[in-house]
């Protein structure tokens with residue numbers, strides 16, 4: 428998972444309503460509905476057919492769950508705006524959230540003293556949400572993978588029997604592969620490391636019984652799939668020559684695989700953000 432920088436998160440909090448409106452136009456569902464659906468998919472691990480079972484009545488008690496976001500100074504240190512952006516997303520989703528005045532252990536103590544039920548914190552390797560009352564933990568990479576798969580399933584009108592090219596077999600890609608298989612998609616995986624692709628295919632088969640095709644050549648794969656899930660850490664490798672008229676792409680996090688000069692072309696057919704879907708899914712995971 429690539430480390431965010433301040434410019435990746437600047438302005439998220441002040442544009443969440445517009446972002447959500449765009450997301451709703453693209454997928455038919457709001458950030459909250461997508462996150463609740465993604466969390467429920469994991470919990471149920473059921474095959475969702477076309478009749479989406481959106482828990483529209485997202486757990487009402489979430490308003491009572493107080494969320495504390497705790498800055499962590501370890502490793503490469505605090506990212507300006509990270510904690511306040513995470514807290515702003517929780518607030519937007521209806522949670523009572525705050526950023527602790529203290530970082531690290533002092534922040535954990537402050538969070539608990541101030542009655543938080545859910546703690547969110549990130550060091551350089553793990554970004555987690557933990558629920559102190561039900562002991563459920565959600566990791567951002569796994570939640571992001573699942574949240575984007577849910578959004579893609581909803582945007583496509585149901586992935587059952589659709590071929591999906593999954594690029595990147597890391598932690599986000601593996602979580603995505605499991606969720607895509609649960610939605611009935613026929614997944615093809617490409618990674619620069621053939622062993623990583625093989626490991627992902629084995630993990631998906633072991634957990635879901637679904638067969639994943641290992642794609643050896645990215646260029647040819649991009650010509651034959653209409654639906655793409657970009658879970659790779661590569662920047663700008665999907666260009667005009669790859670983008671068909673009906674292609675849809677889910678691209679979690681930073682960097683974005685779609686070239687900047689293709690964003691206009693992909694307007695309305697690309698799901699991408701730096702934090703929102705991952706954070707929202709984490710919160711509904713631990714409810």
Ligand code: 2YG
Pocket residue numbers: 428429430431432497498499500501504505506507509510549550551552554567571679680681701702705
């Ligand atoms: O508390 C802080 O401000 C820092 N310790 C946060 C460090 C976060 C490092 N991790 C990342 O930047 C990403 N893995 C976060 C998740 C990206 C979402 N796709």
